[in-house]
Amino acid sequence: MKGKVEIAIGPMYSGKTEELIRRVVRRNIAKQHGMIFKISSDTRSKDDNVISRAGTFLKAKTIERSSDALKYLNDNLNYVAFDEAQFFDEELVEVVNSFVDFGTDVIVAGLNLDFRGKPFDNVMKVVAISDEVVLLTAVCMVCGKDATRTQRLISKNGEWIPASLSDPIFKVEGEDVQVRYEPRCKNCWKVGKWKCQKLEIT
Ligand SMILES: [Zn+2]
Incomplete structure (x- = not known):
């Protein structure tokens, strides 16, 4: 069988x-x-x-x-x-x-x-x-609803912002102090897009 x-x-x-x-x-x-x-x-x-x-x-x-x-x-x-x-x-x-x-x-x-x-x-x-x-599912760290997505955040000027679309796919937490992950629901999950030195949140 x-x-x-x-x-x-x-x-x-x-x-x-x-x-x-x-x-x-x-x-x-x-x-x-x-x-x-x-x-x-x-x-x-x-x-x-x-x-x-x-x-x-x-x-x-x-x-x-x-x-x-x-x-x-x-x-x-x-x-x-x-x-x-x-x-x-x-x-x-x-x-x-x-x-x-x-x-x-x-x-x-x-x-x-x-x-x-x-x-x-x-x-x-x-x-x-x-x-x-x-x-x-995990728990969305923003709103507390069911989370199905993984949010990557990067530290920029002392602020945690969504990572850029052009970043490498694998980045292990702890290897780099500037990166962290959290579970988020579809609505709270964001990816940043770098354009003309300005971060746009899509
Ligand atoms: Zn949420």
Whole structure:
């Protein structure tokens, strides 16, 4: 029988990793065997763990690229999990398909949209082949409604303003003191557009 694909998507601070861990723990209680993969460019945790913001963690395998996970295809695992799917390369969906064809269930967690409001293609391709999709929301830091988006803010002249559309997609919080992220609803989420040295909020 083919494997099942479950994916949890949402903005930052929506508990995606927490959800992945919850699903893995349930399977482990049911005496299933599996493995969690994370990509080496995920710099949030240096060791081989996946850690939720709530502090729960599980042992994970750090790999360089999606296809490295296929080394474990023949291990007859009941499930494999991919955390922070947006950091994986374009081959992720094919790797997921390989496990599914082999009969291994796949659990995925990842960001839905980047700070510009654009979908992560590799995550959305997995959504398209999933049997179960969960959209997690966080709390909008401006109005308190459900947040589905991630706001990137940059510090300029002592003021936090929306990042520009031309900024790089990945910027890890903490690496740069001038950048921070917060969850926001569609109405409160903003992206700045740099034009003629003047910041326009679109
Ligand atoms: Zn809001």
